[in-house]
Amino acid sequence: MTTIRQTSGPPATQILGVGSYQPERIVTNDELSQIMDTSDQWIRDRVGIVERRFAAKDERLVDMAVEAGSKALSDAGLEPSDVDTVIVPNCTMPSPIPNAAAQVADRIGVKAAGAFDLNAACAGFCYALGVASDLVKSGSSQRVLVIGAEKLTDVVDPVDRANAIIFADGAGAAVVGPADEPRIGPVVWGSAGDLVDTIYMREHKYIYQEGQSVFRWATTKIAPIAQRAVEAAGLSLADIDVLIPHQANLRIVEAIGKKLKAKGAREDLVVADDIVHSGNTSSASIPLALDHMRQKGRVSSGDVVLAVGFGAGLSYAGQIFVAP
Ligand SMILES: CC(C)(COP(=O)(O)OP(=O)(O)OC[C@H]1O[C@@H](n2cnc3c(N)ncnc32)[C@H](O)[C@@H]1OP(=O)(O)O)[C@@H](O)C(=O)NCCC(=O)NCCS
Structure with a gap:
């Protein structure tokens, strides 16, 4: 019988460095x-937003991803040659080919990178972090650069008051590599395709959403998913230092935090509120919040972070990781 050799990797993974970029x-x-x-x-x-960042007309999603990715590499103390795979979760590339990841890898200097975009809308970063961790553990990749990047101003009607007040531009990145002890937990993910029509973008034009339906779904369904991610990692809610939900709307973020506290999370749980000054940047929002919170001293190295992304699809994903 034909024997096909299998690869295998290290038993565990970690986030080695993070970086972000805002216009x-x-x-x-x-x-x-x-x-x-x-x-x-x-x-x-x-929505709890005070201000947000809009990219310049000639500033592309790829440009922002290159900035964030380069910073994550230097935060990790790595060279581009230390990375072999680049994933760019996003949902706002102006056209599907060429993908963002191959362009970003080339510009950063990652030679012959495995490079692909991943579209799970605002859940994209957590999906990609799960994929990156599994790629390393399987031996398919040594180190993976994950860059959530979005230019939402390209796909939002600038005078549509339901959306133009929410969405913004930016990029956030993390480098995933091997670890002796597990520092990234299993990803818990899924989708609610029956609600597919509540957020959509037709023919690459503008985003539309049924705000109230999305709000109801997010404030009822996401906290239990976050709790499942904690259980999947063999931890309890009391072990969590920092909660970083996708920065969709401050009211949604606060509702998730409140529900988790009612279920056993600590009162001193730090809850990300990066949306206040960054707006909703979809795939970029979680790594952007993580990087800003590290800079402000709200997240310290070794903190146990619970991240949960959710958005169009409707798709969701969450996992635990230890802050680098
Ligand atoms: C979009 C969202 C902010 C709208 O808030 P809302 O309270 O649901 O508002 P509604 O759409 O019910 O509208 C309420 C009123 O405010 C008005 N309104 C809507 N947007 C407005 C704005 N930007 N400024 C002022 N008034 C506004 C509406 O026209 C409506 O007026 P009316 O009562 O006279 O008809 C809110 O539903 C939301 O945040 N949903 C979640 C969306 C989200 O997070 N999506 C991203 C997922 S990744």
């Missing part, structure tokens, strides 16, 4: 209220 231009709620019927107060009250 220069800060857009306040007051600026938006000059071009659509909204107000600073309405936006703060309903």
